[in-house]
Amino acid sequence: MAFTLEEMLQNHSIVYRYDQIQTDKLYYGSSFDRFYTVYRIFLNSNKLIMLKKWLKKVLPRKAADTSKQCVLPFSEHRIKPEKLSFAAEKVIKRLQNADFQAYVVGGAVRDLLLGVTPKDFDVATNATPEQVRKLFRRSRIIGRRFPIVHVMVGPETIEVTTFRGGELHCQNELGRIMKDTSFGTLVQDAMRRDFTANALYYDPFKQQVLDYHHGVEDIRARRLVMIGEPLARYQEDPVRMLRAVRLSGKLGFSVEAATAEPIMQCAPLLQREPSARLFDEILKILFCGHASACLHQLRDLGLAGAHPLLDALMPAMATEQNIVALTLHNTDERLRQDKSVSVGFVLAAVLWPRVQKAWQQYLDSGMSASGAMNTAIADERTHLDKSWGIPQRYTVMMREIWTLQPQFEARRGARPFRLVTQKRFRAAFDFLCLRAQLGEVQQEKAEWWQQFQQATEAERQKMIHRVPASESLASTRKRRRKPKAKDSTHEKTS
Numbered sequence: 354m355a356f357t358l359e360e361m362l363q364n365h366s367i368v369y370r371y372d373q374i375q376t377d378k379l380y381y382g383s384s385f386d387r388f389y390t391v392y393r394i395f396l397n398s399n400k401l402i403m404l405k406k407w408l409k410k411v412l413p414r415k416a417a418d419t420s421k422q423c424v425l426p427f428s429e430h431r432i433k434p435e436k437l438s439f440a441a442e443k444v445i446k447r448l449q450n451a452d453f454q455a456y457v458v459g460g461a462v463r464d465l466l467l468g469v470t471p472k473d474f475d476v477a478t479n480a481t482p483e484q485v486r487k488l489f490r491r492s493r494i495i496g497r498r499f500p501i502v503h504v505m506v507g508p509e510t511i512e513v514t515t516f517r518g519g520e521l522h523c524q525n526e527l528g529r530i531m532k533d534t535s536f537g538t539l540v541q542d543a544m545r546r547d548f549t550a551n552a553l554y555y556d557p558f559k560q561q562v563l564d565y566h567h568g569v570e571d572i573r574a575r576r577l578v579m580i581g582e583p584l585a586r587y588q589e590d591p592v593r594m595l596r597a598v599r600l601s602g603k604l605g606f607s608v609e610a611a612t613a614e615p616i617m618q619c620a621p622l623l624q625r626e627p628s629a630r631l632f633d634e635i636l637k638i639l640f641c642g643h644a645s646a647c648l649h650q651l652r653d654l655g656l657a658g659a660h661p662l663l664d665a666l667m668p669a670m671a672t673e674q675n676i677v678a679l680t681l682h683n684t685d686e687r688l689r690q691d692k693s694v695s696v697g698f699v700l701a702a703v704l705w706p707r708v709q710k711a712w713q714q715y716l717d718s719g720m721s722a723s724g725a726m727n728t729a730i731a732d733e734r735t736h737l738d739k740s741w742g743i744p745q746r747y748t749v750m751m752r753e754i755w756t757l758q759p760q761f762e763a764r765r766g767a768r769p770f771r772l773v774t775q776k777r778f779r780a781a782f783d784f785l786c787l788r789a790q791l792g793e794v795q796q797e798k799a800e801w802w803q804q805f806q807q808a809t810e811a812e813r814q815k816m817i818h819r820v821p822a823s824e825s826l827a828s829t830r831k832r833r834r835k836p837k838a839k840d841s842t843h844e845k846t847s
C-alpha cells in the first residue's frame with residue numbers, strides 16, 4: 354500500500370509545511386515504516402523542516418525505486434568491443450584505471466545494439482569535469498548550464514559527461530528545468546536521460562550492458578519510450594519533443610502512445626526555447642539522413658506548426674513535386690552516399706517558397722528582377738538573423754544564392770562573364786538547376802549556363818551573341834528602387 358506524504362501527514366493531524374517537501378514527487382510504500390519512526394521522533398519538535406533534507410537522502414524517488422538494474426552479458430547484447438572507436442576505448446580505459454566508473458552511453462549503445470555504426474561516442478562517468486580534465490591533456494571543459502568535457506584523441510572528440518543528479522535542479526512555473534548543475538550516481542543519471550533506448554551503459558572491458566529502464570526490450574520492439582512521466586519530461590525540456598521526432602524518424606521506431614500523447618499539447622512550449630537551440634535541433638532533423646521520414650513524424654506527432662522553420666518544411670509532405678521535397682530527398686540520398694551537404698544551400702531551398710512569393714509580388718508591382726529579389730530578401734532578414742537563430746555563416750550564403758538567381762536572366766553583354774566569377778556562382782547555379790527541374794526556370798537556360806561555364810572565351814562570346822537581344826532589355830527594364838531595403842541587402846551580398 355502506498356501513501357503520499359500528504360496523506361500520511363493529514364492522517365496524523367499535523368500542520369506541516371509539505372509544500373517544501375514537494376509531495377507530488379515523493380511516494381513511499383515499503384518505506385512507510387521507516388518514515389513513521391522518524392515522524393514519531395520529530396512530531397513534537399520544531400525541527401520538522403530538517404525532515405525534508407533527511408528524507409531526500411534516505412528515501413529514493415519512485416522511479417528509482419521501480420527501476421531495477423539489469424546487467425546484460427555479452428551473450429545477450431552481442432556488442433563486440435572492437436566496434437568502439439579507438440578514442441572511446443582509450444578514454445574509458447584511462448578513466449577506469451584511475452578508479453572511476455566509465456561507460457559508453459546514449460545513442461552509441463543504442464546504435465550498436467541495432468547493428469548501426471554510431472555517429473559518435475559519448476562517455477558517462479562519475480569523475481567530475483575537473484577530474485576528467487586532469488586525466489587528459491587534450492581536453493577542455495565546455496557548457497555553462499552543465500559542464501561537460503571534450504576529450505580529443507587523434508581526430509576524434511569524445512564527449513565525457515559526469516553522471517547527472519536528480520535533486521538540485523530548478524524549474525520555472527511551467528516545469529522547465531532552468532538550472533541543472535548537480536552531479537549524481539549512475540542510477541540517477543539513467544533516470545535523467547530522455548528515452549529508455551538512450552539510457553543504456555556499455556562497459557567494453559567487462560563486456561556488460563547496464564539497462565535500468567528496459568531499453569533493450571524497447572529497442573528490440575523498435576519503439577521510443579520516454580523515461581518517467583512524459584508530460585513532465587517535455588515540460589522539463591521541450592526540445593525532447595524534437596528529439597522524439599528525429600530519433601523515431603531516423604531509427605524507424607514507433608513512438609509509444611503515452612510518449613506521443615502529450616506532444617501536441619506541449620508543442621507551444623517550444624516557442625519559449627532559445628532560438629539557437631531550436632535551430633540546432635531542427636538542423637539535426639534535416640541532416641540525420643532520414644529527413645523525409647522525420648517530417649512524417651513531425652506532422653503525425655503534431656509539431657508541424659510549432660516553429661516557422663518546421664512550418665517551412667511542410668510543403669515536403671505535399672504529393673506534388675516541390676523544391677523542399679526535392680531538396681530533402683537529395684540531401685538524404687547524398688548522406689547515404691557519404692557525399693557532402695551544404696547547410697546554407699538546403700536552407701536556401703527550404704525557405705525559397707517564402708522568398709519567391711515575395712519576389713513575385715515585388716515583380717508584379719513593377720520592380721526590376723534584381724530589385725524585387727533584394728527587397729524580398731530584405732523582408733526575410735529579421736526572421737533569418739534574429740527570430741529563427743540561423744547563424745550568419747548560413748544566412749550569408751542563403752542570401753547570396755537567392756540574390757544571384759535573377760542574374761541568370763541576363764545572358765548578354767559583360768554580365769555573364771562577371772557572374773561566373775562570383776564566389777557563390779556554383780551553389781547558385783545548382784540552385785538554378787533545382788528550379789529548372791521543377792519547371793520554374795526553362796531547362797534550356799540551365800543548360801546554357803552549364804555550357805557557358807565549360808566554354809572557352811571565344812565560345813562564350815558566340816553563345817552570348819546567339820541570345821535574343823530582347824533578353825537583356827527585359828532584365829534591365831523597370832528599375833525602380835525601394836529605398837534602404839535594397840541598398841542594405843545589396844551591399845552585403847554583392
Ligand code: ATP
Pocket residue numbers: 458459460461472473475545546547548551552590592593596
Ligand atoms: P545521435 O545518434 O543523434 O547522437 P543521441 O541519442 O546520442 O543520438 P545526443 O544528442 O548525442 O543524442 O545525446 C546523447 C545522450 O544524451 C542521449 O542518448 C540521451 O541519453 C542524452 N540526452 C541528450 N539530450 C537530452 C535531453 N534533452 N534530455 C535528456 N537526455 C538527453
Ligand code: MG
Pocket residue numbers: 459460461473474475
Ligand atoms: Mg550521440
